Amino acid sequence: MTANQMEDVIQRWRNTQGKDVKAEDHELFVNVGQMCIAQGDSAQLLDFISEEKNQDIVKSMGSGLIGPLIKDMVKKERDSVHCQAVITHIIQICNADELLDVLLKQVEETDPVVIADTITLLMQQIQPVLMRLGDSKPALLSLALDALHKQISKLPVPYTHKQEVEDVHGLCRCCTALLTFVQPFVQEVKSQEAKSPMASTYHSRMRTVLHKFCMESLREPLLGAQLDRETHKSHNSPLWNFATEIMSTLSAIQEPLPNLLLYYPLRGKEDKRVVQDDSQLPESRACLAYLLFVQLIAIELFPAVFSPVFILQCNMEYINILLRRKDEPWILKGLDLYVKSLDRVLDHSLPVGLLEQKMFHTVTQNLIHIMTDCPIQHLRVKALVVFQLFIEKLSWEAKHKFFRCIMKTSQHAGVESVILTNIKNQVENSSKSDGQMGSWFKGTLLLALLRNTLSLPQGPETDLLHGMDRVMVSLNLLRYLLIRERSKSTGIWTELCDIAESYIKILRVCLTMSKSYYGSELKRLHEDKKVIVRELKEASGNKSIQRMIVKNKALAGMPCEAQEKVLQCALVTYDLMESLVIRIEEILDERV
Secondary structure, three states: OOHHHHHHHHHHHHHHOOOOOOHHHHHHHHHHHHHHHHOOOHHHHHHHHHOHHHHHHHHHHHHHHHHHHHHHHHHOOOOOHHHHHHHHHHHHHOOHHHHHHHHHHHHHOOOHHHHHHHHHHHHHHHHHHHHOOOOOHHHHHHHHHHHHHHHHOOOOOOOOHHHHHHOOOOHHHHHHHHHHHHHHHHHHHHHHHHHOOOOOHHHHHHHHHHHHHHHHHHHOOHHHOOOOHHHHHOOOOHHHHHHHHHHHHHHHOOOOHHHHHOOHHHOOOOOOOOOOOOOOHHHHHHHHHHHHHOOOOOHHHOOOOOOHHHHHHHHHHHHHHHHOOOOHHHHHHHHHHHHHHHHOOOOOOEOHHHHHOHHHHHHHHHHHHHHHHOOOHHHHHHHHHHHHHHHHHEOHHHHHHHHHHHHHHOOOHHHHHHHHHHHHHHHHHHHHOOOOHHHHHOHHHHHHHHHHHOOOOOHHHOOOOOOHHHHHHHHHHHHHHHHHHHOOOOOOHHHHHHHHHHHHHHHHHHHHHHHHHHHHHHHHHHHHHHHHHHHHHHHHHHOOOHHHHHHHHHOOOOOHHHHHHHHHHHHHHHHHHHHHHHHHHHHHHOOO
């Protein structure tokens, strides 16, 4: 490849006005340009493409130089001023559709190691090309945003403020650049809206593209980001700014927030702004609800006429989406959204009918699953707080029904102990309530609840150690009720004593069997320890250790000391249970 060859291509172009240029001529032109770039002669290349006499050939072949120029600039091995000037000139004079194909191919082929550097650079070049387009702009803008978002989604989302500041992988830089990229298109839609509220087909298509962009951004990266209003008010947070601008963009393109959050299922298919085939849209709306109601971004745009109970009902779909995931950021957002939605509701105002709705049941099960099985402690603790807050918002009747349901279905001693504690609290609160609603935890309704809750799941064979929390709280509840009702004439004393006697009778059998079993296990363990000590002495005398090893394997996987501690703790627990049983029996024996 020589300068003479290149001169031949140029001369042939000039002689035929580009009609007799072959594919190999295009390749030769690009190869010579690449050679200039590789050798650091971008100034010479700039001189060539800037010459007036070369404009026609640059218009025809110049787009082929975009890829090599971008790659050279990303390497950052030398000053890129001339490379950028070459790109700017090519973008100004070459065919926009052809340029966009080349640029989007560069986006698609981005090196995973330099995603942020490449994407931020390409956005600067793609934007002016798109601005040159006519009626095809909405479709091609959609292609560009999809391609850019696909690459940006590969970058890890910073979770702490320190990670966000360091921005090692460049996600924050990309988000900031993305906002700059879409701004002229948002302004175009706003300007059109100001001129004529009756949208043209082109205008509607642009709004649809920007709507899709916002919803995709809400899911990724914002659902994975750790956002906090108080923290970000004092720091310049790129992710917070990104979230704010996305919400602002939705408003700018005339997307009413109630339509997106509350009435979305009712919107007709004829509304072309709705992206019908976007399966991730519910997750995007979940993030939208979180930003609005938890972080209060754009809350001033949300009408205040909706009742708190209605908003809670609508948000349950989004809370469920967030809680059912395994990702900590999602679960945390779901819990926060649940708290904020409940905070708006007055105590004792959630009707019993809500419990019959499938979504409420599903959310409750997810919440209980996090409380009991989540490996992250602070999420378990927060889930318990939310669970208790939900209980407090239920009406008296709803609490009564909810307690019966959970005690039948939970099969988890910790959850059941929370319910029993709440029953005791409601009994105390009902004594302060003069209204009819408090009657759900008095009289015959209280007795009906106790019959459903004061029971042992497996009867006499119930594992008391596994169900320790439930049993201890139930015994304390019984003792409290017996002492309370003994001094009153409420008409339930006799039946309460019958319930207590039936419960204590079965519990006595369980205690006897359990104490006997664990006592014998502890005695066996002591005997085994004596055998081991004797064998150790024998082994030290005859240097044979084979039998000692076999004996150790005969023990359970737990060391002897740990086994002994567990058995002793179990017996202490049974003693505590028995002391409460004895006290209840004393109260029952005092009946006149």
